[in-house]
Amino acid sequence: MMQASATAEREAPSARQQAVLDVVLGLMVEDGEQLTMDAVARRASCSKETLYKWFGDRDGLLTATVRWQASRVHAGHDAAQILDGATLRERLQDFAVTWLEVITGPTSVALNRIAIAHAGSRKSNLGGIVLANGRFAIGERVKPVLEAGRAAGLLAFADSEATFRTFFGLVGRDIQIRLLLGETLDFDGAEIRRDAGRAVEQFLALYGQAKPDPNRHV
Amino acid sequence: MMQASATAEREAPSARQQAVLDVVLGLMVEDGEQLTMDAVARRASCSKETLYKWFGDRDGLLTATVRWQASRVHAGHDAAQILDGATLRERLQDFAVTWLEVITGPTSVALNRIAIAHAGSRKSNLGGIVLANGRFAIGERVKPVLEAGRAAGLLAFADSEATFRTFFGLVGRDIQIRLLLGETLDFDGAEIRRDAGRAVEQFLALYGQAKPDPNRHV
DNA sequence: CGAATAGCGTACCGTACCGTACGGTACGCG
DNA sequence: CGCGTACCGTACGGTACGGTACGCTATTCG
Structure with missing residues (x-):
């Protein structure tokens, strides 16, 4: 009872607990149906009693898993420097590629499925x-870039939130919903980069002010 | 055993069966968790045995429900006439409004949640x-309009599928994923129309050739 | 009118799974 | 050495739910 649940206390999970959470992620990806406490305990070589001691209940385990995965994605939050047109395009391209890589990954698909299924009921x-660690986190990282671009006279827009949402739509299009609904689209890195490039060009066509490089592959 | 399952045979459901399917939809919207065969039978005032006779099993009932809802959405498939700029814009606006109204509706959200949760496992x-009745159906209806617009010299694009996907992204943006993940965005008709208008303007800015009416409310 | 059929209500079965209890083991510490 | 702690493995209780069986009623049809 000292250690209590890593979920409620929001402490960082121990190495052993992280191993358990990775097992949960693995089971989610394999088959969301067989995500049972018995299966987790068996696969993780730990007892169910320990699971309940650490995470409280099934929801606690799922919540801890989602947080654990989220904590991995948060990478560099590099400060906004002065932008020229090329670096702005490059930064947007990076965001688009990263985002597409995330949402097309099997872990993201499985995790979103679980979360969406859970969203039907109220609890937890x-x-x-x-949402906070996916859609909104990426938004908070992109908007400063957009605003820096506006400050440098490269972009013209009024509402950075609305502008980001357009960027989001141009990048993601129908990909996420199709994956979530079970279609098996396979993207290699090349296709993702091409897709991201198209989205960035279209975004700059809508919001760009100067055009330092008029190559259009739309 | 004569009548057999309305699902397997793909016959149109009888009026009584439609009432049952509407009950299922209602339960889905209310709370996806309590969507149990007992609850359906109780709410629909029919016996579970009848449910199993009509629909085979739980998956059959869900499948029939999804089909039933899909059959309602398929509205006019009006043939493509000659387009001028104003009617092209109007048609696109109509599609955008309709699509946003559908995906923001509680029935669509609940149905997509069930389908996504189900997509985790293999069966059924x-x-x-x-996907076939949502994303792809709307695509097959929009693409002829886009091609008619191109034939009339109003639009310029190479791949109508890719072009539609951009339109899809500009209209939907992050709305569907946010709703599926449980955020409560409430749209009134006015906001939907404004959103659709912005999407259409942006789409025409990317793909339009002539601009007969340069009012920009972006 | 009598038989058959469709369908309602309900009781029931089997199973899957959450959550708990309990015995056994390894390890640190006074 | 002996005690407490942490944990594994497993067995068990409780329950919810999918699916089936059966009795009863109403309607239809010969």
Whole structure:
């Protein structure tokens, strides 16, 4: 009872606990159906009693897993420097590629499926956590770049939130919903880069002010 | 055993069966968790045995429900006439409004949640049905309009599928994923129309050739 | 009118799974 | 050495739910 649940206390999970959470992620990816406490305990070589001691209940385990995965994605939050047209395009391209790589990954698909299924009922919003660490986290990282671009006279827009949402739509299009609904689109890195490039060009066509490089492959 | 399952045979459901399917939809919207065969039978005032006779099993009932809802959405498939700029814009606006109204509706959200949760396992792809009647159905209706616009010299693009996907992204942006993950965005008709208008303007800015009416409310 | 059929209500079965209890083991510490 | 702690493995209780069986009623049809 000292250690209590890593979920409620929001402490960082221990190495052993992280191993358990990775097992949960693995089971999610394999087959979301067989994600049972017995299966987790068996695969993780730990007892169910320990699972309940650490995570409280099934929802606690799922929540901890979502947080754990989210904590991995948060990478560099590099400060906004002075932008010229080329670096702005490059930064946007990076965001688009990263985002597409994330949402097309099997872990993201499985995690979003679980969270969406859970969002139907009330208790313990996994959906909120996924949104906060996915859609909104990327938004908070992109908007400063957009604003720096505006400050440098490269972009013209009024509402950075609305502008980011357009960028989001141009990048993601129908990909996420199709994957979530079970279609098996396979993207290699090349296709993702091509897709991201198209989205960035279209975004700059809508919001760009100067055009330092008029190559259009739309 | 004469009548057999309305699902397997793909016959149109009888009026009584439609009432049952509407009950299922209602339960889905209310709370996806309590969607149990007992609850359906109780709410629909029919026996579970009848449910199993009509629909085979739980998946059959869900599949029939998805089909039933899909059959309602398929509205006018009006043939493409000659387009001028104003009617092209109007047609696109109509599609955007309709699509946004559908995906923001509680029925669509609940149905997509069920289908996505189901897509995790293999058996009985509700996801495929939802995709076919949602994303792909709207695509097959929009693409002829785009091609008619191109034939009239109003639009310029090479791949109508890719072009539609951009339109899809500009209209939907992050709305569907946020709703599926449990965020409560409430749209009134005015906001939907404004959103659709912005999407259409942006789409025409990317793909339009002539601009007969340069009012920009972006 | 009598038989058959469709369908309602309900009781029931089997199973899957969450959550708990309990015995056994390894390890640190006084 | 002996005690407490942490944990594994497993067995068990409780329950919810999918699916089936059966009795009863109403309607239809010969």
